[in-house]
Amino acid sequence: MREQIETADRRRLLSRLAGDYHVQTARRAATFMSRDIVTDMTILAITRANVRQITASPEPVAYTYEGVAGVPADGLRIPVSVYALAKDLGLPYENIRRRVKKLLDAGVCITVDGGVVIPGATVVRQSNLDLIAETQIATEKFVAEAGRFGVTAAQHYRPPTADLPKQIIRLAMNYFLDATTFTAKGMKVDVVAVLVLRAINMANISHVTHDPALAVTYAGMEEILPHEARQPTSVYSVGRFLHLPYETARRAVIRLEERGLVQRGPKGLFVSPDVVTRPDVLEGMLYLVALTEAYLKDLARVGIAYRPNPGSPG
Template sequence: MSEEIERADRRRLLSRLAGDYHVQTARRVSLAMSRDIVTDMTILAITRANVREVTASPGSIAHTYEGVPGVPADALRIPVSVYAVAKDLGLPYENIRRRVKKLLDAGVCVTIDGGVVVPGATVVRQSNLDLIAETQTATESFVAEAGRFGVSAAAHYQPPTPGLPRQVIRLAMNYFLDATCHGAKVLDLDVVAVLVLRAINMANLSQVTHDPARAVAYGGMDVVPPESERQAVSVYSIGRFLLMPYETARRAVLRLEQRGLVQRGRGGLTLPLEVINRPEVVAGILHLVTLTETFLADLARAGIAYRPSPAPG
């Protein structure tokens, strides 16, 4: 990689790639779990709290659940309160309490000493094992695309261990939760509205995000893709992509319109240029970039990094 490419500003480019990966992760999670993203985020937040101390080390987990490598045994899982989960997600307590009750009734989680735990039996369900495999494939593609555009954490690379797939799913789900919840905090939105907003932006700029020339041309913070590069998208398409009922997506769009974050035209929804340059939106972009750079470095330490082959000769 040339020194010029390494020095080039790629922050908007990386934020677009990250936003695309973010909403694609939301879709994968919903397909694998309950098809209700708030319920799915509740499951992820409980799981993260349960195993946070066990997974604090970047190394492989020595303990296993019923012989499945990389899955912490139930005895090591720390219960978490519904209040703590609601606070983590930035959602009303009653909203999360209702969802946790449904999860308890469905056997997805259990109560222990007054707290909630997602047990190993849930973690090793086939749908979750499929999600682990799909997430690793998608994450490797994301790392490779970012690397081809000049964003790489290869300096942090370490050879992968046998527990790589579970390291990747933990890193990816933590990244997904953090990207969603921080976006909600910065923009003073709920998590559903944040995902809808990012999905609209992804659809608007898909032809820019994945086109090599356009991606680089609009790669820096000082260069914003013009209105002519944006493709409008319908509420129906956004709801369908995120597996949300149309009415849920419609209400989220109304909240975004009331805040002036999206505008509706003849062709559908777009993010206007003035929104992209708002201080809070720029702050959100910069935080997402920092979060993504940390994510890429953590993935490299786990064994996934863009490392182009040296030129022959």
């Protein structure tokens, strides 16, 4: 698939689609979980660490818990320390320690020898099941849109199993965490600022991202959307979109302005064309493209791929 993207030079197109999917994933997590994105990422990081060894194989997971397919039993979950979580998320230890304590007090996670785990009883709460269902819908839409724009991993397709929703949520959450933490490290900002930056950029270019003609026009590495074609947004709009308190969003925007990643114009906030050609931003974009290519392959292997002629082989 890499050859297909680079031959047609769909890299910026794919990075825009991926960026939109990435920030929408953050919004979904905040909608169905705690409405605090760092707490939500802490929950996801705990869950990932707990089942990393169990779900390392790309083959469907057959474990059951209280009759719900694909939920590994509590005794199989690997505990994780607060220190490891803070390192994984690139956040201060005390920041994560406070959030883990709140999660423990709320019964979202429990303490066992070696650290904390998210028990199966939490995984099967209705809010989490709703998140799983919404993530499957959004992921299928993302795969279909990328396919229509010329990016597909259909050659890796395998028929889905009954465990498909859980397979998708595991892959989606891994993708979300990896895309967020890598970008934060590369741009030397925190994970909240990364999501605010992505939300601003997506607001600036959303009219291009999903328009077939404009998306292809601005598809390649050299096809950068000019300043006058970008649609500015506001701190209030970004905070509301990500379910962030206004003050949290405002402080994140200030940090991004200090790094020269966001500018404030008379009509609002925008990411300028100059920013998207910076070496650190280009590196992040190319990483996102590579991560998305791998993600599309993994999704195809569990049964989600763009197949305009599903009756044909592959």
